Amino acid sequence: MKIVVCIKQVPARDSQLRVASSGAWIQDADLSYEINEPDAYALEEGLQLKEKHGGEVVMLCAGPARAAQTIREALAKGADRAIHIEEEDLGAFDALGAARLLAGALGSEKPDLVLTGLQSDDLGYGQTGVILAELLGLPHATIIMQVEKQDGSIRVKRELEDGWFQHVEMPLPALLTIQSGINKLRYATLMGIKKAKNKEIRRVTAAELGSPGAASIQLSRVYLPSRNKQTQLFDGPPKEAAAKLVEKLKFEARVI
């Protein structure tokens, strides 16, 4: 089974985010970056399916040159090779434009299964996978918690609201967006890190994949959300802050 896993590099989870002076995006120069968490679970699922059924895991990533680090780490975990769509300004593409890049870069790859994380931790559209499925003409299912390969088809467990799930069956090739927590993430081994150095990363630029077309949505301004609720914040040394909080909980909120 040939499995393509789409990954994205995003600012590390505990980054202190500051809005850029232009107001168009964040100040991203001094941030550290990591693999988008749901994509890490998609990669793990791809690796486990390959271990069970044989085949190949190909990483697909659109991002600036710095994304090469994240791709290398994914290769160290066991992916066979990677395609890196190099583009310094992905912000110029909307979700459809970005998915067109991914579809274009797949070219003649003809995967049996395409996996993505269910959403990105930065933009959080939760759409790229489904858009890619439509562009590639593949059936899809989202927010997947289990994948079982059958003869020429797959059976998946889809998460719904309020603790409900549904099984869905579909023919291959297909696309799935993977939910965090579907599996247990592995660490790269020393051997894996060593091997990754010799694995192929095919680089292609966004320009080579053709014009993205006009964007149909535009992000016009990024800002800190305003607070609707007056939060009483207590500071000082922990003991002092805790004492003030407990007094409020006892005499104002009356919950202790």
Added chain:
Amino acid sequence: MSILVVMEQRAVAGPPAWSRMSWETLAAGQQLARELQQPVSAAVLGQGIESLAAELTGKKVDHVYVVEHDLLKDYTPDTYTAAVRQLVERTGAAIVIFPHTYQVRDFLPKLATALGRVAVSDVVAHRIEDGKLVLVRQLFQGKLNVDVRFAGDPPYFASMQAGAYRADTIETGSGAIEMFTPQLTPSRTKPLDLFREAQRAVDLTAAEIIVSVGRGIKEADNIPVVQKLADVLGAELAASRPICDSGWLPMERQVGSSGQTVAPKMYLAVGISGAIQHLVGMKGSKTIVAINKDANAPIFEVADYGIVGDLFQVVPALVEEIQKAKQS
């Protein structure tokens, strides 16, 4: 610029029933209609949905489109995409809005793509500027907001986050039923059984006080730090999704859109940043307390009381102070 609200119904454990968020989306549609001085209509898809449609006719909408077909009985992305697409083309609706449910997340991007558009997902607010619609959504798990505008020609698509609009603002009126039968072919995906995992042993909804823990706890070995706080308060221990994903606490203790929705007397969020998926599961709590090292964490937007600090110092201090307060 007429507005179309696509409502959601599901037959999960019984006859078709509304997804509660649909009413909030209808409220949003009516509000947009007032502000843009445009007509609003509502649609419902499925099979055997006459009684649901009848309920919609009592609301202030122009038309109630009843989109019925045998192939719409069970949701599939292929059939729902085709049906809504045909309805949008037939009605010429310019702004088409949906509740931001798991089902909508599954097919709306496909629908928008088929029409060469991008949907704005997870909208939390909107405003009109120079007659143009500006939608507000969140970035970075709620740490930042962004204003989004549509470019190019309609139709424009958006999905509205739970709790962003109030269902109790819906205006009553009378809408005219219009039947619409789409041309459909069978779906490539085959929906099978709907199920819940083994019966939940923990009913968080019954708890009066909940202590909930998030990524800030760093590792499984640190869970006793918050367990102690829960014990001294006589509270149930709960968690945000990543903690359950990592297996540090069982899934049945998860609060949020994919876990339980709770509204206790006090909800104490420890080391939880407050992504929207978590907030929707707890923001109805009577008193919310947050302890987090990041003063900009979105959890403070819903908190009544908060301490910005290192939970490993704050929580033990809090345990001590609570013990004192209980003895006095």
